[in-house]
Amino acid sequence: MATKEQILDMTPVGMRFTVLQTSADTQGKSLDLHWELLPSCNMKNPLIHVHPDAIETYEVLEGDMQFFVHDKWISAKTGDKLSVPKGIAHCFRNPTDKVVRLFNTHQPALKMENYFEDVCKVLDKVTSNRRKNFRMNFGTMLYMSVLMNNYRKEIIAKNPPDIAIKALGWIARKLGINY
Template sequence: MATKNQVLDMTPVGMKFTVLQAGSDTGGKSLDLHWELLPKCNMKGPLVHTHPHAIETYEVLEGEMEFFLKDKWLPASKGDKLTVPKGVTHAFRNPTEKIVTVYNTHQPALRMENYFEDVCKVLDKLTDNRTKDFKMNLKSILYMSVLMNNYRNEIIAKNPPDAAIKLLGFISKLVGINTYFM
């Protein structure tokens, strides 16, 4: 369970989130985060996804970035705000050489903070400690599939397709990758 001011460090994939208000701080009404998106974050293939039971908002505090909404990329810069309704396909990326900061909310909070904490655990487990490199390979895909299947109420992948995530999650459990997040 995340706590106020906790840093969720996903640097290997180009992001760092600071919890401004955890779900427990808002009675579950929202999870409020401050994001730092490192240069070129998500440029190799962002997770295009939906939140079936939550509204997500973004406010660009500093820098320029892009949002994928429904079926196209939209530019955004300092001061721009975006609200993504429940079930709408979206993603984000930082195509620039500068850090972008964003105020982000998930309403209601559901278990998104647990999802982000588990993403950090997977990255810690799969990132090379010497080089700090994270590579998307079969092992990381299997772990991420288990994670995505554990949080279907909060987030559902659209690209890669959800059917592939379900199948890979099933295969992961067959090979013993099923208790890491329990």
């Protein structure tokens, strides 16, 4: 369970989150985060996904970035706000050479903080010492598929296709892979 001010370090994939308010702090109404997207974050194969039961909001606090919503990329700059309704495919990226800072919420919180903590666990398994050496190879895909299948109420992949995530998760479990 995440704690207030906890840093969720996902540097290998270009992100760092600081927990501002946990699900417990808001009685489950939201998970509030401060994000830092490192330069070139998500420029190759970003995870296009939906939150079937939650609204996600973003406020760009500093920098320029892009959001993918409704099958198109949208540019955003400091001060811009975006709300993504339940079930809408989206992702984000930082195409610049500067860190982008965001305020992010998931409403309701569901188990998103657990999901983010588990992403960190997977990154610990597939990288060495949290260095930026993340590669999406077959082994990494197996770990990520187990993770994604554990949080289907919170997040479902659209690209890569959900059917691939389900199949790889099944293979991973048969191989005894877990994080």
